[in-house]
Amino acid sequence: xxxxxxxxxxxxxxxxxxxxxxxxxxxxxxxxxxxxxxxxxxxxxxxxxxxxxxxxxxxxxxxxxxxxxxxxxxxxxxxxxxxxxxxxxxxxxxxxxxxxxxxxxxxxxxxxxxxxxxxxxxxxxxxxxxxxxxxxxxxxxxxxxxxxxxxxxxxxxxxxxxxxxxxxxxxxxxxxxxxxxxxxxxxxxxxxxxxxxxxxxxxxxxxxxxxxxxxxxxxxxxxxxxxxxxxxxxxxxxxxxxxxxxxxxxxxxxxxxxxxxxxxxxxxxxxxxxxxxxxxxxxxxxxxxxxxxxxxxxxxxxxxxxxxxxxxxxxxxxxxxxxxxxxxxxxxxxxxxxxxxxxxxxxxxxxxxxxxxxxxxxxxxxxxxxxxxxxxxxxxxxxxxxxxxxxxxxxxxxxxxxxxxxxxxxxxxxxxxxxxxxxxxxxxxxxxxxxxxxxxxxxxxxxxxxxxxxxxxxxxxxxxx
Numbered sequence: 001x002x003x004x005x006x007x008x009x010x011x012x013x014x015x016x017x018x019x020x021x022x023x024x025x026x027x028x029x030x031x032x033x034x035x036x037x038x039x040x041x042x043x044x045x046x047x048x049x050x051x052x053x054x055x056x057x058x059x060x061x062x063x064x065x066x067x068x069x070x071x072x073x074x075x076x077x078x079x080x081x082x083x084x085x086x087x088x089x090x091x092x093x094x095x096x097x098x099x100x101x102x103x104x105x106x107x108x109x110x111x112x113x114x115x116x117x118x119x120x121x122x123x124x125x126x127x128x129x130x131x132x133x134x135x136x137x138x139x140x141x142x143x144x145x146x147x148x149x150x151x152x153x154x155x156x157x158x159x160x161x162x163x164x165x166x167x168x169x170x171x172x173x174x175x176x177x178x179x180x181x182x183x184x185x186x187x188x189x190x191x192x193x194x195x196x197x198x199x200x201x202x203x204x205x206x207x208x209x210x211x212x213x214x215x216x217x218x219x220x221x222x223x224x225x226x227x228x229x230x231x232x233x234x235x236x237x238x239x240x241x242x243x244x245x246x247x248x249x250x251x252x253x254x255x256x257x258x259x260x261x262x263x264x265x266x267x268x269x270x271x272x273x274x275x276x277x278x279x280x281x282x283x284x285x286x287x288x289x290x291x292x293x294x295x296x297x298x299x300x301x302x303x304x305x306x307x308x309x310x311x312x313x314x315x316x317x318x319x320x321x322x323x324x325x326x327x328x329x330x331x332x333x334x335x336x337x338x339x340x341x342x343x344x345x346x347x348x349x350x351x352x353x354x355x356x357x358x359x360x361x362x363x364x365x366x367x368x369x370x371x372x373x374x375x376x377x378x379x380x381x382x383x384x385x386x387x388x389x390x391x392x393x394x395x396x397x398x399x400x401x402x403x404x405x406x407x408x409x410x411x412x413x414x415x416x417x418x419x420x421x422x423x424x425x426x427x428x429x430x431x432x433x434x435x436x437x438x439x440x441x442x443x444x445x446x447x448x449x450x451x452x453x454x455x456x457x458x459x460x461x462x463x464x465x
Contacts, residue, residue: 058179058231060179060181060193060195060231062232062233063181063229063230063231063232063233064181064183064193064233065233066166066229066233067166067181067183067191067193067227067229067233068134068183068190068191068193069133069134069135069164069191070108070109070110070134070163070164070165070166070227071106071107071108071109071134071166071183071184071185071191071226071227072106072107072108072109072116072131072132072133072134072185073104073105073106073107073131073132073185073186073187074104074105074106074107074116074118074122074123074129074130074131074141074155074185074225075102075103075104075129075130075131075132076102076103076104076105076122076123076124076126076128076129077101077102077126077127077128077129077130078101078102078103078125078126078127103122103126104122104186104187104222105118105119105121105122105123105186105221105222105223105224105225105226106118106122106183106184106185106186106222106223106224106225106226106227106239107122107131107155107185107225107226108166108225108226108227108235108238109163109164109165109166110165110166110168110235110265111163111165112162112163112164112165113159113162113163114139114156114157114158114159114163115144115154115155115156115265115269116131116141116154116155116156116157117152117153117154117155117225117238117261117265118152118153118155118224118225118238119151119152119153119224119225119238119240120146120147120148120150120151120152120153121151121224122153122224122225123143123146123153123155124148124380124406125380125407125408126143128140129141129142129143129155131155131157132185133163134185134190134191139157139158139159140157141155141156141157142155142156142157143155144156144268144269145268145269145272145273145437146268147264147268147274148382148406149274150256150260150261150264150274150343151240151241151256152238152256152260152261152264152265154264154265154268154269166227166229166233166234166235167234167235168234168235168258168261168262169229169230169232169234169235169236169258170258170259171213171236171237171257171258171259171260172257172259172330172341174198174201174213174230174236174257175198176197176198176199176200176201177197177198178197178198178230178231179195179196179197179230179231180195180196180197180198180215180217180228180229180230180231180236181193181194181195181217181227181228181229181230181231182194182195182196182215182217182218182219182223182226182227182228182239182253182255183226183227183228183229184219184220184222184223184224184225184226184227184239185222185223185226186220186221186222186223187222192223194217194218194219195217196215196216196217196218197215197216197217198213198214198215199214199215199216199252200213200214201213201214201257202334202336202337202340203254203336211256211257211260211336211339211340211341211343212240212254212255212256212257213228213236213237213254213255213256213257214252214253214254215228215252215253215254215255216252216253217253218253219239219253223239224239224240224241225238225239225240226238226239227239228255235258236255236257236258237255237256237257237258237261238255238256238258238261239253239254239255240254240255240256241253241254257340259344260340260343260344263343263344263345263346267346271437272437272440273433273437275346275347275370276343276346276347276370277342277345277346277347277348277349277368277369277370278308278311278312278342278368278369278370279311279312279313279338279342279351279353279366279368279369280307280308280311280312280313280314280318280366280369281302281304281306281307281308281311281313281318281324282304282305282306282307282308283302283303283304283305283306283335284302284303284305284335285301285302285303285333285334285335285336286298286299286300286301286302286303286323287299287300290303296323297359298323298325298356300325300333300334301323301324301325301332301333301356302323302324302332302334302335302337302338303321303322303323304318304319304320304321304322304323304324305320306320307319307320308369310369311369312366312367312368312369313353313366315366315367316353316364316365316366316367317364318353318355318364318366319357321357322355322356322357323355323356323357324338324353324354324355325354325355325356325361326353326354327341327342327351327352327353327354328341328351328352342368345368346368347368347369347370348367348368348370349367349368350365350366350367350368351365351366351368352364352365352366353365353366380405380406380407380408380409380410381402381404381405381406381407381410381417381465382402382403382404382405382406383400383401383402383403383422383433383436384400384401384403384433385400385401385432385433386398386399386400386401386421390421394421394454394458396421396423396454398423398429398430398431398432399421399422399423399430399454400421400422400430400432400433400436401419401420401421401422402417402418402419402420402421402422402453403418404418405417405418407465410465416455419455419456420453420454420455420456421453421454422436422451422452422453423452423453423454423460424451424452425439425440425449425450425451425452426439426449426450427450427452448464448465449464449465450462450463450464451463451464451465
């Protein structure tokens with residue numbers, strides 16, 4: 001009887017222990033499996049993250065369905081005159097012929113009344129732009145404006161019905177490792193969708209744009225100008241280029257962040273050109289080697305070597321040796337971070353700059369200056385405002401200078417045109433780049449304009465383009 005009692009007590013204790021362990025591990029607030037079976041919540045309160053089962057697939061169908069109908073096919077038709085030098089030599093005429101070239105890409109409808117954003121390189125030098133929707137309807141598009149530096153262009157089509165469009169998201173909130181979809185409409189096919197993750201942010205590829213979103217979603221040339229969206233179907237970028245020696249996708253693609261694209265579009269619609277603000281600092285991004293060389297402890301951020309005279313940075317008291325670590329709430333670890341954020345701002349915007357100075361952290365509000373070399377582009381001619389030395393040299397108080405030539409028809413005259421100052425366009429004074437941009441915005445892309453300019457020798461002459 002005593003032996004039976006002992007065995008009964010041992011069994012009772014074992015059962016209680018098992019029941020207690022079950023209650024502790026599986027039914028307490030620090031559960032292993034929780035109440036559902038699709039997420040795992042780690043027991044440690046100091047590390048409470050939701051982790052999806054490896055076998056559970058992310059559902060992209062809703063995001064894809066919201067996006068494909070707003071992504072369009074863009075057809076660029078350009079014409080140029082070609083001559084035969086042999087005919088010109090023997091017969092005195094070149095046998096000039098019109099040669100038609102066709103380029104294609106993608107675009108994204110961003111408003112129900114037909115505004116479309118695409119890449120500048122997709123529609124560059126276009127004589128005609130044709131848009132095909134996902135439902136196969138076609139429209140002729142008007143070019144509203146471009147920004148060649150950021151490779152963004154804004155188009156407009158007129159439709160009697162409201163069009164499906166994709167809403168902008170805040171690209172500053174995009175996280176590395178986040179799932180994304182790349183949606184394009186290449187070669188006049190129905191919209192195509194590929195998936196991937198954000199591989200990096202604020203990528204600098206050394207081409208003047210320092211704020212690419214890098215993703216491993218497959219993007220091929222016909223998808224340029226298409227949408228990069230998050231899993232909610234919101235626009236976080238405009239697919240722009242790939243990194244490849246063959247011209248085809250081999251692992252990485254890049255997109256202009258939606259915040260940058262949205263700011264450019266708003267500028268074009270409101271001002272007729274892109275308003276660029278500058279902080280007014282020069283310097284270098286920090287890393288281990290740079291910090292040793294500069295004998296400072298910070299290894300991340302932007303080190304100020306020089307503050308531009310009369311800039312917002314100078315007026316706010318920034319100085320050489322300061323390390324910028326944050327702009328507003330955006331952490332700054334590199335020059336790409338800094339330039340990418342400033343590119344979303346306009347002159348006279350106030351940015352709270354967090355700096356480290358003499359081991360102390362302080363926040364300095366800086367009013368962004370207007371870029372003295374503010375530029376615009378029209379028909380492959382890039383323009384900039386003249387400076388004080390130009391005014392003194394040519395004894396003028398207005399005009400815009402030809403900064404660069406990308407128009408193939410004008411390339412042969414590049415040496416004669418670079419540095420010339422445009423005085424008037426169609427008999428209207430070219431006061432500055434802003435006024436010229438507004439004037440040119442009112443003209444059709446195919447419309448000829450009469451330009452009066454002064455060359456580097458001080459001679460005035462006129463051309464029609």
